[in-house]
Amino acid sequence: MADAVRSPAPSPLDPPSRTICLVCQKQFSQYTCPRCNSRYCSLQCYKSHSVRCTESFMRENVVQELHHVQSDDVTKRKMLDILKRLHSEEEEDSMDEDGGQISLDDLSTEEKKRFHRAVASGELSRMIDPWEPWWLNPSAGKIRLSQDGTQLVQPLARDEESGLSDADTGSSYLSDIPPGPDTPLLPLSKLSSTPPSPLLAVHLVDIVYSYCFTVRLYNGDWQTDVVGSSMVLLGVSSVLGQSGQPETMLEALSYCLEQTCSPAYRHVGGLKFGIALIDDVVSVLSLGTPALICLLSDLQRLVQAGERELKLEKPKRSRRTEVKNKLKLAERKVYFIMCWVHEQPKEAWTSLATIVAAEKKAALVHEDGKRVEKNGDKGVIRGKTLIEEVE
Template structure:
């Protein structure tokens, strides 16, 4: 029996990630064999993605322009697509790196369409629309999509180290997907466009990872509060719609009954 995937951001070890001032991994996970030898009996920490192997450059080296104030919104969009993709693949994007990348591009408007959402509501609304589309509706629809928002809130609550590790994991996924895309024979004319989209997504993720690394911790608690508030609003709106649908059905049945009488 396959056990349900337990997200790495829900594990206690996710709160103990140590990165250097340059953003690189300080504490390396203990290999599985060492864990067994020490009779610890768990490879929990190894499931938390590693931080960058090389120092993250300052943003000033990546761009001469000031970072957009909308990057917090774009981060929510990107994190949502990451969490959704891991949920979809039961935590193992490596089983189909290119497929995982295509899911990311389809869910994230920032990475897949080059969109510039201006509010958290706008970013989440697009993500939820994609999750509820026919391609993914079988996974759980709106309820599943709302649950992924909780994943985003959890990641934000872990702070900068966990966010950097998540983005590094996502960046690695994009790179592996790009390799698979290059190795495939171009069956369709869209293949070249797909590779271009993947390359652009890789650059965006790397840039926002460097940006996240430079932000003060208090940014994430504020952003998490906004995301939580938007989720609450979405749930209230859903409840209102359900009530209206129920009332409409009740009225329709009443009218039918009256007509029959």
């Protein structure tokens, strides 16, 4: 049997697995395209072996890269939101540290113009809730102080047991009415070896008027500007600011009303506002000794706060030193007259309130006569004008 014809064995130089690159036809292929199974030898041949395959590959790479970019954008937006929240919290913290105060210099030119227009038109004042003076609160007549003039501790257990609220019991007034002195008031005999002046009642009216003016001007919150409120107090009061010694009620009220109608404070309300302040004085006097002591105690705290604030400021001009000296003297005067009020009989305040009310009525009569004279009525007898607004 003839031997079968055998094919020659493959040469090791030409193995069957070695295929020529289909692109360049020069090199053996080393790679296979995953899309069309074409054999190629290099990256250059892959890029040129099929436009369809290469474009599809590039498109997939771009889409995948875009997915990564979109994910990064989302992350960036989240990070920006976090940074914005942190920035807002830092601003709030800085506002809390600064007391939340913004000066006029922080506003732009247009914002300053709008601010001044709002002030001139009264729009700004309408945005502020009106303050109800504590001495007009019916509960102010229930103030009780100890025999030495200090604030009594109010029993709260009875109200809690009864289940009544502050509004039902009337105890909420404690948060509105200024507290009395923290320490017992000294007797006048320890403060001065001479008898007290009979003019202290007149001086008291000057001081009470000035206090009412100041707290009304600051809408009941003089703590927002202790230096400014102290300056206002010294400016309105002849006794505290000018070391004045008014001898009559007319003289004391005239000075206070002159300051109220001066250009510095005319915007507050002028003479009409001043007459209303006399009503405040009458109301406070009618409440009696406890209310007067609470008022003078709050006034003393105002003056002391102004002194402390001025001490913290760097000395800029001699006027600051003058103000500090006036405040020191004013503090002593307020304490002395508070001790004097503590020793007076309660009937004295009813009489003093009647005198002040009579002076207010006289002021209105003089003002009405002045208006009639300006209208040309010659039949009216000219009287003394109590106060005249400064133009």
